[in-house]
Amino acid sequence: MEEEYENEETQSQSDKLEELHEEALEDFTKAQSPIADEREQCLEDRRFYSITGAQWEGKLGEQFENKPQLEVNKVHLSVMRIINDYRNNRITVDFISDSNDKIADTCDKLYRADEQDSIADEAYDNAFEEAVGGGFGAWRLTTDYEDHEDDENEFQRIKILPIYDADSIVFFDPNAKRQDKKDAKYVFVLNSMSKEAYEDEYGEYSSTMTKTVDQSEFDWAPNDSIYVAEYYTCEYQRITVNVYEDINGEEVRYTSDDLEAQPELEAELITTGHKLVRQKKVKKQRVHKYIIDGERVLEDCGYIAGKYLPIVPMYGKRWFVDNVERCMGHVRLVKDAQRLKNMQLSKLAEFSASSTMSKPIVTPEQIAGHEQIWKDDNIKNYPYLLINPITDAMGNEVAQPPIGYTQPPAIPPAMAALLQLTDQDIRELLGNQEMGEQVRANLSGDLMEMVQSKLDMQTYIYMSNMAKAMRRCGEIWLSMAKDIMVEENRKVKGVSEGGNVEYLEISKPFLNKDTGEVEYLNDVSKARLDVRVSVSPSTTTKKAKTVRDLTKVLPIITDPELQQVLGATIVLNSDGEGLGDIKAYIRAKLIKMGAVQPDEKELQQLQQELANAQPSANDVYLQKAAANEEAKAIKAQADTEKTIAETEKVKAETIETYNNISNSTIKNT
Numbered sequence: 001m002e003e004e005y006e007n008e009e010t011q012s013q014s015d016k017l018e019e020l021h022e023e024a025l026e027d028f029t030k031a032q033s034p035i036a037d038e039r040e041q042c043l044e045d046r047r048f049y050s051i052t053g054a055q056w057e058g059k060l061g062e063q064f065e066n067k068p069q070l071e072v073n074k075v076h077l078s079v080m081r082i083i084n085d086y087r088n089n090r091i092t093v094d095f096i097s098d099s100n101d102k103i104a105d106t107c108d109k110l111y112r113a114d115e116q117d118s119i120a121d122e123a124y125d126n127a128f129e130e131a132v133g134g135g136f137g138a139w140r141l142t143t144d145y146e147d148h149e150d151d152e153n154e155f156q157r158i159k160i161l162p163i164y165d166a167d168s169i170v171f172f173d174p175n176a177k178r179q180d181k182k183d184a185k186y187v188f189v190l191n192s193m194s195k196e197a198y199e200d201e202y203g204e205y206s207s208t209m210t211k212t213v214d215q216s217e218f219d220w221a222p223n224d225s226i227y228v229a230e231y232y233t234c235e236y237q238r239i240t241v242n243v244y245e246d247i248n249g250e251e252v253r254y255t256s257d258d259l260e261a262q263p264e265l266e267a268e269l270i271t272t273g274h275k276l277v278r279q280k281k282v283k284k285q286r287v288h289k290y291i292i293d294g295e296r297v298l299e300d301c302g303y304i305a306g307k308y309l310p311i312v313p314m315y316g317k318r319w320f321v322d323n324v325e326r327c328m329g330h331v332r333l334v335k336d337a338q339r340l341k342n343m344q345l346s347k348l349a350e351f352s353a354s355s356t357m358s359k360p361i362v363t364p365e366q367i368a369g370h371e372q373i374w375k376d377d378n379i380k381n382y383p384y385l386l387i388n389p390i391t392d393a394m395g396n397e398v399a400q401p402p403i404g405y406t407q408p409p410a411i412p413p414a415m416a417a418l419l420q421l422t423d424q425d426i427r428e429l430l431g432n433q434e435m436g437e438q439v440r441a442n443l444s445g446d447l448m449e450m451v452q453s454k455l456d457m458q459t460y461i462y463m464s465n466m467a468k469a470m471r472r473c474g475e476i477w478l479s480m481a482k483d484i485m486v487e488e489n490r491k492v493k494g495v496s497e498g499g500n501v502e503y504l505e506i507s508k509p510f511l512n513k514d515t516g517e518v519e520y521l522n523d524v525s526k527a528r529l530d531v532r533v534s535v536s537p538s539t540t541t542k543k544a545k546t547v548r549d550l551t552k553v554l555p556i557i558t559d560p561e562l563q564q565v566l567g568a569t570i571v572l573n574s575d576g577e578g579l580g581d582i583k584a585y586i587r588a589k590l591i592k593m594g595a596v597q598p599d600e601k602e603l604q605q606l607q608q609e610l611a612n613a614q615p616s617a618n619d620v621y622l623q624k625a626a627a628n629e630e631a632k633a634i635k636a637q638a639d640t641e642k643t644i645a646e647t648e649k650v651k652a653e654t655i656e657t658y659n660n661i662s663n664s665t666i667k668n669t
Helices: 002-032 036-050 059-063 074-087 101-117 120-133 195-202 256-261 263-271 332-353 371-380 413-430 445-484 539-556 560-572 580-593 600-612 617-668
Strands: 091-096 136-145 156-163 170-172 186-194 225-245 251-255 275-292 297-303 311-315 317-321 324-328 490-495 501-506 508-511 518-521 530-535
Touching: 002 170, 002 186, 002 225, 002 275, 002 297, 036 074, 036 120, 036 324, 036 332, 074 120, 074 332, 074 413, 074 445, 091 101, 091 445, 101 120, 101 156, 101 445, 101 490, 101 501, 120 136, 120 156, 120 311, 120 445, 136 445, 156 445, 170 311, 186 195, 195 225, 225 256, 251 256, 256 263, 311 445, 317 445, 332 413, 445 530, 539 560, 560 580, 580 600
Parallel strands: none
Antiparallel strands: 091 530, 136 156, 136 311, 170 186, 186 225, 225 251, 225 275, 275 297, 317 324, 490 501, 508 518
16 A cells, blocks of 8 residues: 555655656746747857957858958947947945944845855856847856865855857746846756766756757857756745734734744744734745756756845846847847948958959060060069060061050949948947047047047946846845855854954854844844845956045145045055055054954954053153042042041030030029
8 A cells, every 4th residue: 555655655755746847848938939040040159259250240251151251340349439438337235224224234244255165257258248239148046055165065156157049048937027137936957968967967858958059150069969858837826924922012923834833832822822813825936946957857956045046137228019028239230330331441451362463464475485584573663674576578677566555343333332331431430449448649538538428328228227126136146145044153254344254153142232132143044135236347447546536635644644545545456566564554544543443353353452562651651640640639638628627526526615615604604
């Protein structure tokens, strides 16, 4: 019976996976088919500007098959300018909180550490370049062990990894309308495997989900390639939140899952005087990961960390037309003008390859015996050339010039005019930068900044879309961090805004004296934060600008202490050989002056220095003088108190004597 039950359970699980696979294939068709043509154009655009020869692919190359095919790639320079502008002005994630700035700062440091350890710049740069060139890029977030070499370390951190050729392998739920795909219910990520690698990992192969986005001739995949897909799908669970009120009027919340996991909890709450005051229905989201191919579900990977799909999309330009998502980058609109430019230059090269000099036309008799000097004339440049005289009918020699001359090919007027129009069209489509990125003489810095600002407006849409993608990345990271950073007293690596490595302690328990309950410091799992992004120049650019600005301001400052602080700040932001020790000295000095806030390590070191510091001779003298003055003041106060006491004593004695005399007088009377 037990064996039959196991067989039935196995069969039921197999049926569920088969049904899941059918649904996954339907979802993939819905996600990939409507945008296949768009994604093919994205791939063509990226090849067009980045691969030599790609501008002649297709019918145009066939037409010029046996003719010069020159490329003057003006598109590449424009695309690289946008990419360089982004790399010089990185977009960063900033977590903010209305009530707990400490946990927000902790998450900022943890995020920077994960970026640094996973070399996230590579993922960001690749996605941005693919979006600018083709129109679509992406990267992924995943969890991994903190230390693979330590068998006892089961802590996990988050990795930010690139996805290459995202326009060919990443497909989101087509019903998702948001640009960051927060409303998507599923996403596919295709991966290519050789047939041998597939069979080693998954067994015999019979069919597969093929990648239907066409590749051009220079980017084809081998016939024995097999594509498998990572299938991430959102699953939703309705849960009830029960709100109880204790005898003091304070509210506590427990979910239906909590009550099911602890059957005795509800009875305990009623016994201790808790009353159920209200209930709330909420929807809990989790993400399930599967590995599938065209035949079956290869692997059920279970639930991943976080509640969001771990793929971050990045678009160059994006819109919906006919209810189909469209996108493109900086290349598509200029392709025809670039092709026309190449065709014209190739035709001019063909003209130039023909002889540009007039050649004499002579009879065989005129050149007989002088063939060699005519042949070598273009090399040896003879002062003159010889021809034979021709005899007339009477046998007399007659000096006869060449019969005629060949004419070099002339450039058609239409081609000359078209060359100028093509250059103008390319400049307008790519941005008429006119070497705006170059520093030229006799131009003021303000004018150069105005020129650069005008060029920046051409790249603004790409920077804005990258900011949206970075914001989404921060949301996914925070969701994952809440699930994996739950251990008490865990020490984790963080990176400060200045790039210094720190080790933070998260989920540190402490006793709240006001409530008497145990609470936790730096509890990432309970973090309620908003994600904000900011576009800022690179560190080198910001430092150079800081030095320039402070150098201008410094001469007009009259406060000596402020002059000292500004001068030290200029040195801190300067780059040069041998400044490391000087910068460390200046920073320590600024911290002691209170001009710079120390980090935790510097604060501990400063406290230790103050505790162990030996007073100087001047400090000792001042301390002794203060002690002497204090002793004198104490002695003076004591003398005053003694005088007052003696006065009170004399006064009391006088009153007593007076009373005695008065009583005696009254008695005698």
